[in-house]
Amino acid sequence: MNYTQKLQANLLRNNLQRYPKSINKLINLRRQAQSSALAQLNLQQGLKARVDQLELMDQNYLKEVVISKFKHTIKPQKLNLLERKQNQFNQLIAKAKSQTSLATQQIAIKSKYSKLKAIDIEFFSGVLGPENIIQEHDEIKPYNIDFTKKYVGQCSLVLTPQNEKQIQEILKYCNEKKLAVVPQGGNTGLVGGSVPLQDEIVISTKKLNKIIDFDPITGILTCESGCILEVLQNHVKSFGYMMPLDLGAKGSCMIGGNLSTNAGGIKFIKYGSMHGNTVGLNAVLPNGTLLDSTQGLRGSQKGFDLNHMFIGGEGTLGIITKCQILCHPLPTSRQVSLIASDDFEQILACLRHAKRELNDTLSAIEFMDYESVKFSLDYFKIENPIRERNYKYYLLIEASSNSCQDQLNQQFLEMLEMMGEQNMYQDAALCESESQIETVWKIREGISMATANNGFTVKFDVSLQSQDFADIIDKTQDLIGSKAIMIGHGHIGDGNLHLNCTIKGFDNKELLKELQKQLEPFVFDYINDKKGSISAEHGIGLQKVNYLPQSKQKEQIQYMKMIKNAFDPHGIMNPYKVLTDL
């Protein structure tokens, strides 16, 4: 029992007989309600839990009922003591609130998980070796904070297993002891899915970084799930192949995470999703079972293809440990052009024309508005390739093929000439060297980093028809006025827009919350009206848990929950993410 409870109990015991029965009843009922609620909650270090705990106690109860009722019986010193305790409580609540993580949804705190004990740490140490256990606070910090700096966990133990077998052993143990775990790869996720909410154990796959095999005839790459995407890209490049996906985070993200979130990226328009490009994968289930499908050739998956559960499963069904990715021959030449216009209709005309004319040589088509480009240019300190003046909208078009560079350049130039004659753009720059191509891509790929470094960002990753891109950016900017800047950029060829609201600096959490409250319902209503999706490629994670039911059929979610309970009956895999109310 804590101080207040003791105090209450004492006061009530001492003065109970002086009160009319009805008030006693009220006091009793209230006491019962509070203590049962308290009992439900774990007295854990989670600060959110502490806030709820304190709020449940209805601090005003002290003032209104106890003090006012007992005033004539309590000695003045004791009254002061009560008032002081009251103030202390208020301070505690204020402090806890200011330190709480920024998840704005009401998340039901599960008390069904065990606390980490010394005996557990001993076990992990025995299985993994002491060098693969991280407990130091400073070392743990990066595992607890996500890329957007909005989600901060309180895990106190990070495990870095080195192979599949170790993962099997530790997961089996965690499942038996009901210890919640969060699988983590590169921790570049943008929806808070890769960091713990409370003190879940982080299992980092970073040491599973072996490239096992690459077959240059079939193009199938076999590797462990902790391999960094850029490393894999460079590896297959030496064979004249390319990975089927490419994202801005390639220098840090790991293929396991890419699979778990069914990552899209800039190559999506040509090579499709990870569902189509994954030939096989190994996943470890919470009960320690290894599901192995990396032994066969392409097209040998028969029966229910369980792999597709893990692709996009965001670590809630098991940990992916190995995978076989289908790689494609690397085109020998590529050419990039940056098109600019103040009129969004022109951008759409270019999109339609380029898709038709370039056909399968079109390897990427990306949309950026002026504000996104500006952030990127300022952050990297480079000049706008179109320097005469600034335009409202920019379109990056990339074509790649196996014809020689001059031929491709000729084709591309002819297309741009035709588009110019038909008045489809106001200005267009064409790259003349590989370095220029890399510069233009840097501008597009660096937008995420540039805005993340600028300050807090409210991020939306939506599926929307390309016609509505400019409209939603304008409408949301009108909504928030001059409080912040709305920026929009994304894979316009696939109808995937990254809509971000960014404020300067990391101090104004109040403004961030306010903007989130204003924008989320507006954006999600807009998306629902247009029959889009609230998450196109970033996943659900923690951020969109409460919005998933709005955009997915109720029955689908029901069956998803059944599958989750079948794979993970104790619910230890990445709790609170993707599905809620299990």
Add this chain to the structure above:
Amino acid sequence: MKALVGVKRVLDYAIKVRVNPQKTGVDLQGLKMSMNPFDEIAIEEAIKMREAGVIQQVVALSIGDKNAAETIRQALALGADSGIHVQTDLRIDQDLQPLAVAKVFAKMIKEKQFDLCVLGKQSIDDDFNQTGQILGSILGIPSATFSSKIEIDVANKKATVTREVDFGLQKIEVQLPAVFTCDLRLNTPRFANVQSIIKAKKKPIEVFNLADLGIDFAPRLKVEKVEMPQERQGGVIVGSVDELISKLKNEAKVI
């Protein structure tokens, strides 16, 4: 005033360099070629001077086989007024050397009376860093090399140049006509605009044959062998001083 700008077609800066199997040179087969990055800076500077009204005409010159015309087209697309293409089938990354190149430029400057010549400080394929200096010497005119800032005084036919040297920045004054060679921080080259690329197709390019210019362009240096540099070995952490000594003695053989 007229300016002559030298542009060279080289292996693209971002492409990984490989040696050909005969070890006689770099493998250029089917790889992407573009304008030497320092020449891009030179063109940009000349165009800027014309936009500022300091000079009235910018002519781009390139020496090489028919592909060199591509590089001249690129220079025209960036804003040059006309081009000169000196035809030759020699390997321009090895066999056509700075002395010969400087002689070609000298002949052009004398015959066509250019007031200044802007070159990149070196080309990224041979890295000689000699053409500008030799050119100035042949013509008996000043050469302001490693320029990071050029200010032309038209009235007095002078130029003030800030040069990047080992010990910092040096400011010099040269009389025009002069040769300028450009360093990295002189400016940021622009991207070619689609409209200007289309317009560039109509600009004139004069073609000459290297053999007809009456110049001794034979290479003075013979390339014996071209090799990749030694692969950098990873470092090794040793456990004790004894181990270090034994490694230095037996493996590295330095003591």
